[in-house]
């Protein structure tokens with residue numbers, strides 16, 4: 001097992017005037033045995049970063065260290081890592097056993113050791129009864145497990161995963177996600193896992209790197225990136241439906257504190273961290289509808305805002321209520337068993353002070 005250090009890592013494709021920078025200086029310390037997920041939209045540089053750790057892409061600037069050894073110049077085969085891709089590319093003419101054993105055979109391990117390692121991995125992945133089958137006789141989920149088995153038998157210091165679940169249907173994705181968690185619990189191998197899916201990131205990660213356009217926006221636990229997003233990008237990327245982000249102007253005077261959106265002034269329970277242009281964030285699940293009574297009791301920490309309802313969606317366990325606060329679009333999430341409002345209704349929302357997030361209007365950085 002090993003730690004991974006990314007120190008001001010830069011990647012440019014091409015040279016000279018044609019150079020295209022895609023990673024702009026990423027810093028991260030991944031602890032020995034930690035499971036870290038890199039999440040971000042398509043094209044933000046996730047695979048590039050992972051491939052630099054693997055040694056499949058040259059590093060244009062900065063340093064990558066695995067187990068305290070700088071690996072910038074180290075060949076992929078000498079980095080003691082194993083990688084699992086979205087396209088698992090098994091050898092079609094080989095059995096599951098042979099697919100898993102192949103890399104070890106190449107490295108000339110004695111047959112009884114190969115047997116032992118494959119059996120152990122097959123046990124962990126519940127592939128024991130499938131060892132004699134060919135890949136075409138397996139389901140997509142089973143094939144992906146074989147691909148993971150191939151990585152496990154190598155007993156590497158680091159696992160790298162590049163969107164390994166993207167080709168699976170929704171149900172299998174959830175199941176395989178649980179298997180990867182179990183795998184990490186049992187083996188404790190340092191893992192870097194890339195995905196564009198924030199649910200995968202939240203459920204798998206001990207810590208999450210949120211990337212946007214080649215930059216790291218935040219590196220924190222799932223609780224931190226959800227509870228205290230560092231930027232509006234993280235706020236809108238993590239959580240579904242996304243956090244409501246309202247552009248407006250914070251004011252405070254003798255009459256109280258407000259947030260002004262167009263010609264609507266929303267009262268604030270406490271003044272914003274500063275006055276002037278700001279972005280106010282509130283998650284759909286944290287704005288609760290109320291009947292006007294409940295708020296009076298703890299009015300000091302809760303504001304009441306009128307939401308004009310436009311549309312309601314039933315999702316089963318919950319309903320999404322789409323509406324407007326003044327001109328600004330706002331989504332509210334309510335329990336599926338609650339009586340829903342109707343389009344045209346005005347619903348009063350409770351906006352608890354501790355659930356409000358503030359961001360700089362120009363930079364999108366969190367303001368506390």
Ligand SMILES: Nc1ncnc2c1ncn2[C@@H]1O[C@H](COP(=O)(O)OP(=O)(O)O)[C@@H](O)[C@H]1O
Nearest residue numbers: 013020022040041042043044045046047048049
């Ligand atoms: N071999 C390459 N040559 C030039 N540009 C590349 C190459 N590979 C990736 N890119 C560019 O680098 C950026 C990041 O790509 P990638 O790391 O694959 O993103 P992600 O995995 O987050 O979807 C993209 O703009 C992509 O077009």
Ligand SMILES: [Mg+2]
Nearest residue numbers: 043046047048
């Ligand atoms: Mg990719």
